[in-house]
Amino acid sequence: MDAIDVIVTKRERGTLSREQIDWVVGAYTRGEVAEEQMSALAMAILLNGMDRGEIAGWTQAMIDSGERMDWSALDRPTADKHSTGGVGDKITLPLAPLVAACGAYVPQLSGRGLGHTGGTLDKLESIPGWRASLSQEEMLGVLRTAGAVVCAAGGGLAPADRKLYSLRDVTGTVESIPLIASSIMSKKIAEGTGSLVLDVKVGSGAFMKTVERARELATTMVELGTDAGVRTVALLTAMDRPLGRAVGNALEVAESVEVLAGGGPADVVELTVRLAREMLAAAGVSGKDPEVALKDGSAMDAWRRMIIAQEGDPDALLPRAAETMVVTAPASGVLSRLDAYAVGLAAWRLGAGRARKEDPVSFGAGVTLHAKPGDLVRAGAPLLTLHADETARFDRALSALAGGYEIAPASDPTLLPLVIDRIA
């Protein structure tokens, strides 16, 4: 087998055989296929595509490059959720303990933010003491204690994907549905969950800008999960505006705790409950209703156990940014548009995100929303508050927001429905 043969097969629009895929992914992981060879192959895959069988083979080869987790020692089914990433998307934080409180185990390996979208681990790390890195044994302990665990993926899980993801990031080969789908699903299948709900975001703040592309990605991932024996369902959900009213690490933790306390913004509550029901149904668990678990304190109890089991202090004060700046409404009317990407970019520039993997994030930085699209606003009233550790960051955040919102005399904003579609 030879890397050039594999590259040329895909370049000429051929179908990669299972042997070619197993060999090239394995040899790349071992360093026998060079980075420049894999990047040429990734570009050929991006431009010429892969069929269902090739994507399944590619995903399996990435799983086979590392270890696979096993939760068969647990006495109840496992369920997980994966979001393709958005602005203000803190749903994992209330969702994982909520589903645990309703009777399924949630073993979630999560990631960090890069670019304008936040990362669940960065958010949880704003809780003093909380620790993201756990051994598989420690994960099992947290699961038994709290019913849910959210932690960083160890290096042994799908190492091929880890290597390929870094390569795609610098070679303009990220935006390939076969490569995105296999990257996500290889980690989720290797994670060993029995059922999986995918939250595929659509809109300016999401990776997939159109419903068509999002549907294609969702369908590909549902097929991959199903073929691998994981009960998989996908929802396409709105990311044309931010989720909730808080964007930024500690700000989103605080909002999540509000939801777990039975309050919080309507869209965050609605999506959390909807995803919880999907996860419980996929896991075949019909215990407590999620809406009840948010009201009766059992979801909050699970949250506290989960944070404490990972050495976090759920009662500690969260970090706050040193500086704030209020953006006021320039006119009276209806907030007809508040662009998710503009708000995400502003939060990133305020310090909530990182430009390079090795950069730190500011836990307190971000944006809070005083109005959501469709709300009436009054000229001069607060529209957004910006949070940053240095006032010097406000200018670039404001320029990110320029053109990112509109106030109309009295129009009904045309927004995507919160849940656009369901693919099973």
Place this chain on the structure above:
Amino acid sequence: MDAIDVIVTKRERGTLSREQIDWVVGAYTRGEVAEEQMSALAMAILLNGMDRGEIAGWTQAMIDSGERMDWSALDRPTADKHSTGGVGDKITLPLAPLVAACGAYVPQLSGRGLGHTGGTLDKLESIPGWRASLSQEEMLGVLRTAGAVVCAAGGGLAPADRKLYSLRDVTGTVESIPLIASSIMSKKIAEGTGSLVLDVKVGSGAFMKTVERARELATTMVELGTDAGVRTVALLTAMDRPLGRAVGNALEVAESVEVLAGGGPADVVELTVRLAREMLAAAGVSGKDPEVALKDGSAMDAWRRMIIAQEGDPDALLPRAAETMVVTAPASGVLSRLDAYAVGLAAWRLGAGRARKEDPVSFGAGVTLHAKPGDLVRAGAPLLTLHADETARFDRALSALAGGYEIAPASDPTLLPLVIDRIA
């Protein structure tokens, strides 16, 4: 400017701006754009193409990455030829001194063989003492003495092309007409020749397998040369069967000397004379007729001066392989097919070519043809002789030849005409 922006522009079928091209080629040469980024870009170029303006810009950026030669100190016009490579294509050897004998200077930077096609420098190095590496000053000296010089390109000429060529070789991105054309033409334009004749080979033994692809490459290169002020003409010529009767380094030198002595195989003589006339016409030189110069010894004199000026001994015995093996005709009839690629592959496996750039070649190894397509052959009579330094090589050469020739009862073979088309 950012490598990912450039890659994504081409990936999305956009047109690269002159600024993008200058930046990416320059930064790649300086090592600021990584190999894996350039290979992704090369694959995107291969699959999505470049327009005439982009190819011209790319070529110019590669020329600008290094030095440019200048022959204005010479008192007569310069002319060069470039072949895209074939099996038994030793034409440069008789052609360069022939054109010099007819009144134009020939400053040719040449290359080594890789794969099944031979390289002019490897052939000339089979002449004892001959030296391929010359400084520009030494080149000028040889030109003044002999009228023609054939030597290796120094590292200062189009270093971007040198780096990119090695990368394309291992990443399945060789077969792109814009990249092939800009690679060839950047070196030929930087070489400083005033006029250029391109011999674009077509057929199984050539890089371009079809007349259509060869015409596209030829047209692209003629446009590039013309736009850069080099009078450029291309011939499309046959490479469905080998050129001449000798394939292999020293074997081809011997055949070239036969041509310079007024003999040699008809196809080699015809193509040499045709190319010489094109070069002289492009250079605007109307001195001696090439057919006369082959008969009256003046081309041979130029050859001897050229070899001696580069420290070679034109009278030395050429290296011979230690072992030979005769392949006989399996039946009587007409040799209806003798596949160029099969013969080239056999010669390569006999030791005439190299698998990796750093491998040595065997000067004596190769194949001699006792019949050419269209010739009558008798069962049991010699068809080919294989030459190698070890008998162990014969088996693999024979398997390369299996199916590579056919003997028909009495048919007219369907061969490409020697000169298929002319593009000016």
